[in-house]
Amino acid sequence: MAGTGDFEEFARAGIPRLYRTAWLLTGDRHHAEDLVQDTLANMLKTWARIDNPGAYARTAMARTFISQRRRRSWSERPTAELPEQVARVGDVELRMALREALGELAPLDRAVLVLRYFEDRSVEQVALDLGKNASAITTRTARALDRLRVVLGDNAVQLIAH
Amino acid sequence: MNNLNDTLPSLMDRATENLEPVSTDLLDRTVQQGLRLRRRRTTLLSVTGAGAVLATAGLVAGGIQLLGTPSEASVSGTPVPIVTPTPLAKPAAGTPQQALATLKRLIAAPGRTLSEPTVHGSAKGGFIGASYLVDDGNGASLVEVMLSADGTANPCFGGGPGCTTNPDGSSMYSSSDEPEYSDARNEQYGVFLNRVELSYPDGRYIGLVNYNGPAEKGIKHTRAKPLFTAAQLATMARSKTWKFPAATAVKPSTTDKPSANRKGR
Incomplete structure (x- = not known):
């Protein structure tokens, strides 16, 4: 694997965080792995030309997720999933509730929320990431949050209080 | 719950803080996947570059022949090979809706029900695709088609297993009963697929995939085998009724759309 040393170093360090982002996007562990793999493999293809791998990976992952959803590859909803390596019972409830709630959103809205609130990207950065204008991102953010409030309902208070 | 925008980062963080990839590899x-993609891209760019050189050489040789005299040609004693530049992909205006209509015509038959039509891509984007669920009474079977015209999707550069070259210069990749996953997930879902990918010398590409279930991933299979064999898919791929999208220039992409080709999981 000559010539992949830098990439492997980046990937090894970045996979845990990318995997968490991917899980929030897909709501499924296996799909999250596939998304991480696709994203990083495409980065390796053009590794020499990537200036900021961290930012590139976030953008590429969000775009790959939306593109794959459009292609209908992942149209299925995740089924029951056993919790893994969970420290607290509250985490399981939170994870399941958040997965269900995010699953109610359109892929683009989901990507917007993950980039805005998990990756801590600005509206302008998310707009650039997803190829939209800033006002569209603002609108989608508000709409997605409204939807989350409805879906989470009373559970939200309990989840936050945990 | 008015402060969701304030608490969502924490919720997301807590929900994923103990999540780690399941696979250790x-x-x-x-x-491995990245290296495969890199090799494919390198090969593609090499072939494209070589094609440009050959085309230029052909034009120069042609010019020499036009300008030269017959006697000069005979003096050289060596025939100058004239390389005809491969024409670029014909301008076409295939749309996802046209792909869907063509797919429908090719897979429809008495006793089959078609449902859940989908389209994706765009002529402007360089690729188009469509899919249907087909049920012949023995279980739903997803059929997908992908068309492009920029030559980037040919899986048969350099030949390889499953590749054959046709008299018209096109190459056909064919695969049967290919497992969707290469790990334990295939025991869980049991998804297999038949696949053909037909690539023309001018860069046009059509790929057809048929699964033994209603989805590519994450849903258990509904039938023992895909509805259509690879041979039947190949016949569909060769149909002259497909409308391809316009060719786009081969250039490195910063967004790197996922390839239509399968990759090891």
Whole structure:
């Protein structure tokens, strides 16, 4: 694997965080792995030309997720999933509730929320990431949050209080 | 719950703080897939570059022949090979809706029900695709088609297993009963697929995939085998009724759309 040393170093360090982002996007562990793999493999293809791998990976992952959803590859909803390596019972409830709630959103809205609130990207950065204008991102953010409030309902208070 | 925008970062963080990839070989698989993509891209660019050189050589040789005299040609004693530049992909205006209509015509038959039509891509984007669920009474079977015209999707550069070259210069990749996953997930879902990929010398590409279930991933299979054999898919691929999208220039992409080709999981 000559010539992949830098990439492997980046990937090894970045996979845990990318995997968490991917899980929030897909709501499924296996799909999250596939998304991480696709994203990083495409980065390796053009590794020499990537200036900021961290930012590139976030953008590429969000775009790959939306593109794959459009292609209908992942149209299925995740089924029951056993919790893994969970420290607290509250985490399981939170994870399941958040997965269900995010699953109610359109892929683009989901990507917007993950980039805005998990990756801590600005509206302008998310707009650039997803190829939209800033006002569209603002609108989608508000709409997605409204939807989350409805879906989470009373559970939200309990989840936050945990 | 008015402060969701304030608490959502914390919720997301807590919900994922203990999540780790299940597979221990994720990095290895990623590197292997990336290297495959890199090799494919390198080969493609080499072939494209060589094609340009040959085309230029052909034009120069043609010019020499036009300008030269017959006697000069005979003096040289060596025939100058004239390389005819491969024409670029014909301008076409295939749309996802046209792909869907063509797919429907090719797969429809008495006793089959078609449902859940989908389209994706765009002529402007360089690729188009469509899919249907087909049920012949023995279980739903997803059929997908992908068309492009920029030559980037040919899986048969350099030949390889499953590739055949046709008299018209096109190459056909064919695969049967290919497992969707290469790990334990295939025991869980049991998804297999038949696939053909037809690539023309001018860069046009059509790929047809048929699964033994209603989805590519994450749903258990509904039938023992895909509805259509690879041979039947190949016949569909060769149909002259497909409308391809316009060719787009081969250039490195910063967004790197996922390839239509399968990759090891």
